[in-house]
Amino acid sequence: xxxxxxxxxxxxxxxxxxxxxxxxxxxxxxxxxxxxxxxxxxxxxxxxxxxxxxxxxxxxxxxxxxxxxxxxxxxxxxxxxxxxxxxxxxxxxxxxxxxxxxxxxxxxxxxxxxxx
Amino acid sequence: xxxxxxxxxxxxxxxxxxxxxxxxxxxxxxxxxxxxxxxxxxxxxxxxxxxxxxxxxxxxxxxxxxxxxxxxxxxxxxxxxxxxxxxxxxxxxxxxxxxxxxxxxxxxxxxx
Numbered sequence: 001x002x003x004x005x006x007x008x009x010x011x012x013x014x015x016x017x018x019x020x021x022x023x024x025x026x027x028x029x030x031x032x033x034x035x036x037x038x039x040x041x042x043x044x045x046x047x048x049x050x051x052x053x054x055x056x057x058x059x060x061x062x063x064x065x066x067x068x069x070x071x072x073x074x075x076x077x078x079x080x081x082x083x084x085x086x087x088x089x090x091x092x093x094x095x096x097x098x099x100x101x102x103x104x105x106x107x108x109x110x111x112x113x114x115x116x
Numbered sequence: 117x118x119x120x121x122x123x124x125x126x127x128x129x130x131x132x133x134x135x136x137x138x139x140x141x142x143x144x145x146x147x148x149x150x151x152x153x154x155x156x157x158x159x160x161x162x163x164x165x166x167x168x169x170x171x172x173x174x175x176x177x178x179x180x181x182x183x184x185x186x187x188x189x190x191x192x193x194x195x196x197x198x199x200x201x202x203x204x205x206x207x208x209x210x211x212x213x214x215x216x217x218x219x220x221x222x223x224x225x226x227x228x
Binding site for chain 1: 158159220221
């Protein structure tokens with residue numbers, strides 16, 4: 001079946017521009033996660049949703065970062081007034097959200113953001 | 117100090133070698149331990165998932181967790197060139213947030 005899809009796959013922005021990154025989770029998956037992966041680093045947690053509720057946004061680095069999942073399916077990560085340090089791969093993951101500790105997170109291919 | 121430490125390598129081995137990858141962590145609340153494999157320009161994919169301490173084997177892969185030492189390992193037997201990738205350890209607590217905390221990743225190259 002279809003996995004997690006993300007768009008665009010690549011995004012180049014000028015410093016100060018706003019960007020929006022989209023994630024389509026696996027159908028039926030309740031939980032959705034956003035991670036940021038800088039070059040040569042492991043993914044760092046940003047935020048996650050259970051259905052449309054944002055349960056943890058402790059990883060968002062500043063108030064320029066905003067995520068939403070209004071209908072409990074597709075999610076958008078928005079970054080306002082982009083800075084060079086925002087350059088990274090933004091990974092989306094989804095899981096069944098059954099509440100079991102062994103709930104597996106399935107990752108999309110990521111959106112590579114470059115801020116010039 | 118980061119919650120999860122992982123030597124980034126790079127690690128280069130000949131085909132057929134046994135590979136040992138490991139991570140240490142500082143948060144004793146971690147109960148679930150995972151190994152993900154990430155090919156270049158792809159998202160991470162889950163390899164192994166272990167709850168609490170112990171060993172788990174799946175084909176050529178064995179995961180070990182030693183909670184008393186806060187140390188986890190992944191062993192790859194009979195390594196193949198197709199195993200060349202970055203290996204990420206990840207952990208999460210029981211209850212609370214479902215977020216994963218990742219290590220930096222170890223880049224492995226298996227030479228034919």
